[in-house]
Amino acid sequence: MTTKNPDPVAIVHGKITEEPLRERPKYPSWALKLTMAITGLIFGLFVLVHMVGNLKIYLPFGRDGHAPIDHYGEWLRTLGDPLLPREGALWIFRIVLLVAIALHIYGAFALTKRAHESRGKFRRTNLIGGLNSFTSRTMLVTGLILLAFIIFHILDLTVGVGPAASAEFAHGAIRDNMIHSFSRIWVSVFYIIAMVMLFLHLTHGVWLAASDLGITGRRWRQAILVIAYLVPAVVMIGNISMPLAILFGWIS
Incomplete structure (x- = not known):
């Protein structure tokens, strides 16, 4: 292996230099x-719970004429009452998720940068094919698509900002x-594509x-492999x- 060294004479004479090949990173790769x-598992648990909650849209209206999913949304906003203010628990969840996503994104770009620097001009060849290899190569792409979807989804169904949200958006009417x-x-269509990307990203991410x-x-x-796909x-x-x-038109 050839290295760029500021003292080529030392190499010629067989002397050993203690100068590292690259600067020591501020955060070690194992920590990233x-x-x-950890942050990926937090997000994976969130999307699972979020999906279960949203499935309440299939439940019939209650005797009070309100949709169960709307009751569920109100329960989330009042969770922890009276210890916490209204939406206090929701904001705790949001802050935790925001920090987790920020750390996850930073780690992804930092590790990708280090991998490219270590590999140099050489690229991996003769990779094993299959879904696992495809998800491995596209983790950064699927992650960026999911980030764009998360931003759109918040503007659409949480904040209600157009043109992401519909003109009929009303706070609390989930x-x-x-x-x-x-x-x-x-x-x-965008939502469905994003869910396929989420499947690919989570599958390899859990593994x-x-x-x-x-x-x-x-x-x-073996158990993790089943969980990673299921x-x-x-x-x-x-x-x-x-x-x-x-x-x-099955739900209207």
Whole structure:
């Protein structure tokens, strides 16, 4: 291996230099990988719980004439009352998720940069094919698509800012907002594409997180492999079913 060294004479005479090949990074790679594993699992747990909550859109109206999903949204806003102010728990969740996403993005770009610097002009060849190889190569791409979707989704169904949100958006009317939003075909198509990207990203992410957290036992690895495909698939199917149900008029 050839290296750029400021003292070529020392190399010629067989002398050893203690100068490192590259500067020591501020944060070691193992710490970045561990951070990405933990923050990724936090986000994965959130999307699973978020999907389960949103499936309440399929429940019939209650005796009071209100949709169960709207009651669920109000419960989230009053969670922790009277200890916490209104939406206090929601803001705690949001801040935790925001910090987790920021750390996850930083780790992704930092590790990608280090990988390119270490590899130099040489690129990996003769990679094993299959879904796992594809998800590995596209983690950064699927992550960027998901980031764009998260921003759009917040503007659409949380904040209600146009043109992301529909003109009929009303704060607290979760069921109606979902119906008005997903009735727009382009929004539903974008949502479905994002859910496929989420499946690909989570599948490889869960598998990587298990490795970075030190889960190496054969039986544990087999269980993690099943979870890595099953949970993201359930999230993808559950989330995709909602815009399709609205587009086909099954929910109105």
